[in-house]
Structures are given as structure tokens and as C-alpha cells.
Amino acid sequence: MKFSIVITTYNRLNLLKRALDSALSQTLPCEVVVVDDCSSDSTQAYVQERCEALATAGNNSLVYHRNSENIGHSKSVNAGVELATGDWIKLLDDDDYLASNCIEEMTNAIALRPQAVICSCQAIQVDDKELEISRTRKPGPGKVFYIPQEDIHYGMLMEQVPFGTPVQVAFSRDAFLKTGGWDSTLDTNFDDIDSWIKISQFGDAIFINECLGYRTVWSGAFNQKFSIQNRLDTNILIKQRIYSQVSPKYCSVLPQFQYIRDYLKLHWSLVALKQGKLFNAAQISFPAIFSPGAWQLLREARRSRQSTKSSHLIQKLILVSD
Template sequence: MKFSIVITTYNRLPLLRRAIESALAQTLPCEVVVADDCSSDGTEEYVRSLGDERVVYYRNPVNSGHSATVNAGVAVATGDWIKPLDDDDYLAPNCIWEMVKAIAQRPQAAICSCQAVQVDVNGEEVTRTKPSGPGKIFYVKQEDIHYGMLMEVVPFGTPVQVAFKKDAFIKSGGWDSALDGNCDDIDSWVKIAQYGDAAFVNQYLTFRTLWPGGCNQKFSLQKRLETNILIKERIYPLVHEKYRSSIPKLEEIKAFLKLHWSLVGLKQGKILMALKMAYPAMFSPAAWSSLARVTYSRKINSQAPSVPQENATYRTAST
């Protein structure tokens, strides 16, 4: 099993240095691809000056956006597994090693996720993602992944947390540039999950930088709601037939999402927008039930997620 770490970057050389250093410091050496979206800050000169045969530099012919740069970097990589990394994030030295150990116990896995420490611009810890599922390592069968994503009990996390098989990524069509910066990663996990099982490592192996006014904050609440609905619409037909009789109707899921985002709007003091988003979902008992269920599951997500026991979705690894 060969891993390639694909680092996407654009005019953030000081941050890129840290990302590259963390990639080269892995206890399990691997290829490091720097995919540059036409930076003008000396990025190319710096990367080429490293003189490390493990580092591959690729530069887009024109500025193409984050999603296209991810796709280009993966295409250049020679590893059969890809660890994407944005230039402002970085890895613990044992990240790739721990992922490889987990994947080795589940050869049919196509995607792997770990936990992240979230830091501020100064590198100080702000918060941590919450462990999900039982044990240090657990697995979800392919036939159960989309049901779990639809019902929000299978969380893959942001790109810094995830690794995936290159061939599954290629088959899935890669990242959708139409979603650039707005759930393009989650859309990719949905598509990749068609091609194998999922492995989860409940260890903090990555560091994600939180920025004031981060990328997702650039989109309006309405746009974020619309994209959230789009992702659910893409997941829905992929849910395995064994769940068909138990999943909510798509319209009920949309109503739940409208309630969720209306509450986000209320917390931000956007009362008129929140009311507009909530109507007429606020009159749906099914939507309120889903909201309560998701809220409850997030509070207990350090325990095994609530999926039908007869399906035995979750498997704890022997460690």
C-alpha cells in the first residue's frame, strides 16, 4: 500500500511550509505532491529548492479553483491511497502510519477518516472533533455508509481527516468544481463510498486551522441550505435497498434541514431569514422528530451510532 499526500495551495507559502514539513516528517515515508493553483508568491521556487525526491511539484496552467486543483494533484500522484491536505492544515507524524494499520485490517475499504485538533491562526488548540463509534478503530460496510450519511450518524469530516483510494476517487469523477468550497469534499465522500467500506480511526492525527470568516462562512445561509439539500438528494438514491422501508421521505429530510438552518440563522440574529427558511417546515412533526434525533445522536456520538442492530453496521477492530 503506497500513500501520496496531495497538498493543494495558492499564495500561502508560509503556511505551505508547515504542511510540507508535516508530510515529510511522517513515520511512514510517502510521496508528497504539491498541487499549486498558479501561486505568485515564490511557491514554485521554494518547493523546487527542497531537493527531496519524495516531493513532486505540479502547477495548474491557469488559476482553476480548489476542486480542480485537488483533481489535478490526485491525477499526478502515484500512490494507490491519497491523503488530501490543504496548505493551512498539517498532520501528526504518525497520521499515515495509523491510517495504514487501520486500512490493512479492511482491504475492501475505499475511504478512511480520523479525528482532528482544530487550531486558530496561531496554532493554539480551539476544539477537537468528537470521537464517533466504538473503539480506536471501527469499520462501516459499504452497504451501510449512505444510510448513515443520510441519517447523519456516519461523519467523515473535512479533507484533513480523510484519505481515500485513488481508483475509487477516479471512478467517482473527482471533486465537483460547481461546488467549489461549499461541500465539494462531502460530495466526494458520498461518491467514493460507492466503491468500498469505510475505516474510522478514533485518534487525533491531524490539525485543521479555523479562520475568522472561513470559506464556508462566505456563503449565505440560504446557499448553504441549498447545498445541504443537494447533497442529501445525491445520497438518497444510493441508500441500500435494505433501508428503503425505514428511511424518511426525501421531503421530510428537506424539511429537517430547513429547520436546522433556520436555527443557525436565529443564533446569528438573522430572524427574518430564519423565519423564511423555517416556513412551512416548522409545521412538520417529522422534521422536528428528525431534528431531535440528530441533536440527541450528536450528544452521544462517543458511543456506537444508532443504526438498526440487526444490520450490524459497525465492526470494532481488534487492536
């Protein structure tokens, strides 16, 4: 099994240096592909110098690709995966970085479940000074466990299977290519989750209960540019796509999609309230605020986030390593 780390970047050389250092210092060396989305800063010169220095030492693991024009994050991800030669891909945004043992731990976990096509770990959320803000929750028991393919989409729908952001996720290159890659119409707005939905059609999922990535939460993040209404609308679209993939075995417990839609409206109205946007919160929540089914889903989602023992799906998960 060979891993490739694909780093996408655009005009953030100061952050890219950290991401690149973390990729090149892995305890299990791997290919590193940097996709530069036509930056106008010194990114090209810096990465090319790193490539030349490594090549002089007999190391050709660093690959640099510069887009001829600015094509956006999603298309840059697709370009990087196309260029990569690894069987498995670890994505990395330029403002995030990896623990030094990330690729080694993922390689060991995937070897325990050859049927897997996607792997996720916990992540530490840090501020722009690299100070820890929080950690993503443990999604299940033990150190490593897997979820059979037929259970993944129901788990995603009910928010019991949290793959997370790109810094947490690795995937089979073959499975990714079968999906056609990232949807550029969703650029930086749930495009990653949409990809996890599609990849999961082709095999099982592996989860590692260990923090192997660092996600920077700051005002310069790409998703900060979207309005709450835009995030809500796209979130509903993503849930519709997950809903269509749920195995027939869950028909008897599958909630009506209207309840899910209303639950999302409640969720995003609470986000608006936290941001002090009272008018937006009131506008989004009506008439979902009168839906008992939506409130029930909101309560279940909160319980699921607080405890890995709260769902019947989690209770059925299969440990592959303690």
C-alpha cells in the same frame, strides 16, 4: 500499499509551510504532491527549493505542480490525484496540517480491512494561533472499526457516519478515479462530501478513533464566502445524492425526503440565529418549523452527535481493533 499526500494551495505560503512540514515529517514516509493553483506569491520558489534540497539528499518524494492558470480548488484536487502515484490518497488543504503519525496509523488500519476504499479519523479544530477549539466526536467504538458498503449511505444520510473534512479523510486512488473526481460546480461548498458519497459506492469505510489531523477554523477559510442560503441549497442537493444511494435494505426506516429537507432548513435557521441573522433565520425556517418529522430528525441528529451509542447502525459496527 503506498500513500500520497496531495496538498492544494493558492497564495497562502505562510500556511503552506506548516502543512508541508507536517507531510514531510510523517513517521511513515510517503510521496507528497503540492498543487499550486497559479499563486502570485513566493510559493513556486519556496516549494521548488524544497524539492531541490530533498533531491540533493537523494529524496525524490516531493513533487511540485503549478497550474498554468487559476482553476479552483476542486480541479486542483483532481490534478493532484492524477499526478500522485500512491494507491491511497491523503488530501490536505494548505491551512490544515497532520499529526506526525497520521499516515502510519491509517496504513495500519486499512491493512485490517482490504475491502475499504475510504478511511476517516478524528480531527482537532484549532484557531489561527493553533490553539485547540474542539475535537470532532468519536463516531463509534474501539480504536478502529469499519462500516460495510451497504450501510454507509444510510449512515451518511442520518448523520451517523461523519467522514468529515479533507484533513480527516483518505481514499483509494482507483475508487476516486472511477468517480470522475471532485465536482467543480460545488467548488469548496460540499465538494468533499459529494466525493465521499461517490467513492463509498466501491467498498467499505474505515474509521479511526484518534485525532490525526488539525483543521484551522478562521475567517480566511474558503467556505466562509458562501451565504447561509447557498450552504442550505447545496446541503439539500448533497442529501438528495446520498438519498439516491441508500441500500434497499433501509426502505422500511427511510424517512420521506421532505422531512429531511425541512430538517436541513431548521438546522441552517439555527445557524443563522447564532450569527444574529434573525430575518434569514425566519425566512429559512418557514414552513419547515411546522413539520413534526423535521423536528424529530433534528432531535435524533443532536442525540447522535452527543453519543456514539444512540443509533442502531452504530451498535452494529464491526470492530477490527481495540
